Amino acid sequence: MTRRRRCGEFEGIARYFAPLARAYPFAFGLRDDAALLRLRAGEDAVVTSDAMVAGVHFFPDDAPDLVAAKLLRTNLSDLAAKGARPIGYQLVTAWSAQTGEDWMAAFARGLAGEQRRYAVALMGGDTVATPGPASFAITAIGRVRRGAMIRRSGARAGQDIYVSGHIGDAHLGLLLRRGDFRLERDKVSARYLLRRHQLPEPRLVLGRALVGLASAAVDVSDGLLADLGHICEASGVGARVELMALPISRQALRAMALAPATRLALASGGDDYEICFTAPRAVRERIVRLSARLGLPLTRIGAVIRGTGVEAIGADGSAIRVDQTGYRHF
Ligand SMILES: [Mg+2]
The missing domain is CATH 3.90.650.10 (PurM-like C-terminal domain)
Known part of the structure; x- marks a missing residue:
């Protein structure tokens, strides 16, 4: 995760988000430019992204931990539909004036709970501030036996x-x-x-x-x-x-x-x-x-x-x- 020193709040990123990457050793504690994805022989990586914008995909007064949980779960749902087993995820956050440090802390707590539930870890991402509404995007990464991903294109008449x-x-x-x-x-x-x-x-x-x-x-x-x-x-x-x-x-x-x-x-x-x-x-x-x-x-x-x-x-x-x-x- 690229850390941008803009204001004190962003010092909080290390506190709230770096711990989420602990369970994935190849995220290097979010202290490198990129994470490493190491697959086993005979596997494919399955990659999918979903974004949420305040006021569009969630209510600005929704609980931050629930917003975080839903964002991660919608991404895991895409992996599920493809027959993939999740490994981890990248997170891009654009914080607004409405999402202060308390909000950020609750959001990270929500992710921590979900990580335990689904055995995934944060692998990296980016953080920025925005004058507009807050928005969050996750790219989830999963693995599947080579060639076994379930596509949308296999339906045949009579099935x-x-x-x-x-x-x-x-x-x-x-x-x-x-x-x-x-x-x-x-x-x-x-x-x-x-x-x-x-x-x-x-x-x-x-x-x-x-x-x-x-x-x-x-x-x-x-x-x-x-x-x-x-x-x-x-x-x-x-x-x-x-x-x-x-x-x-x-x-x-x-x-x-x-x-x-x-x-x-x-x-x-x-x-x-x-x-x-x-x-x-x-x-x-x-x-x-x-x-x-x-x-x-x-x-x-x-x-x-x-x-x-x-x-x-x-x-x-x-x-x-x-x-x-x-x-x-x-
Ligand atoms: Mg989908």
């Missing part, structure tokens, strides 16, 4: 489409956070949905288990239907999704009675950080067993078809065509 966990919790959590509706009588569900929005769980164990099983995979960050659309585009196929087959949590079902949110909205709202993947029909049994072994729902929600784009089938059998510009009923 099944699955999604892990539950879809729509994070969207409802965001609506709650924005005050678009209330769940006053059910605080337990409200807390659960908010948590799912603020602190997604990267499906790392699942991702690794999908190597050799899934033909294509993506993590759900833009919304299930949009991200499935990315698989379709890269694979040159279409997809048909049954909205009634979507795995909706009981907390989300309760909230939907009050929230301005349909199943189509849950499938379009982003931030679930579940894994959407395709797989040949021949491995259906293996996926059922994998779901039981992980204690994680893996729900078959549709099929890969010839053509282009994503088609969502409603409860009444009507088809809704989904593309980048929105929905078209036909």
Whole structure:
């Protein structure tokens, strides 16, 4: 991490961030110009980046440790979808007038907790000050057996489409956070949905288990239907999704009675950080067993078809065509 001596606050970088690099010996305590990435024979490095800007990707009054945790987790989620095992990450921070030393300390504490949870370490990065809103970017680095990274481009017509966990919790959590509706009588569900929005769980164990099983995979960050659309585009196929087959949590079902949110909205709202993947029909049994072994729902929600784009089938059998510009009923 390049340290720039601009103000006293940046002296704090060494205090708050250098300890995060201790667990990765080839980061040299952040005292060199670069870190070293040493892979084992027969492995590929998988690299992915995600950024967050105050007021755009998080609320300026969000807890700093949660902001840090979500930033790291969204990056780990991308590694998960590729079947990779995380090694560490680079962090670039642009601190604003609103993110003083207390904020910075809490942000670093958040990262420390996540590092223990996911066995990763800080490998380097850069720090600057900005007159604009604070922004943070992480580049996560993982490893995978050579050639085994799960691409977006392997889906073939006739294969099944699955999604892990539950879809729509994070969207409802965001609506709650924005005050678009209330769940006053059910605080337990409200807390659960908010948590799912603020602190997604990267499906790392699942991702690794999908190597050799899934033909294509993506993590759900833009919304299930949009991200499935990315698989379709890269694979040159279409997809048909049954909205009634979507795995909706009981907390989300309760909230939907009050929230301005349909199943189509849950499938379009982003931030679930579940894994959407395709797989040949021949491995259906293996996926059922994998779901039981992980204690994680893996729900078959549709099929890969010839053509282009994503088609969502409603409860009444009507088809809704989904593309980048929105929905078209036909
Ligand atoms: Mg992604």
